[in-house]
Amino acid sequence: MDRLPPELAALPFTPRMSGSALVYQFRKVGQDDPPTANPLDAAPAAQQLQRSGITAALKQ
Secondary structure (H helix, E strand, O other): OOOOOHHHHOOOOOOOOOOOOOOOOEEOOOOOOOOEEOOOOOOOHHHHHHHHOHHHHHHO
8 A cells, every 4th residue: 555545545634643654765777677675876765855856735
């Protein structure tokens, strides 16, 4: 499950609420190469959440 049910997604996010995120890191170099889980040179999870706009969206 990667989405909230519509009736929950429609509720406003208030300061009384909190959230969590699981960040899975994979890298795929070539089209025929298998993905590599948790590459050593991946950006930290907090940086990825900021770059993706998730952190900003949660602050609204």
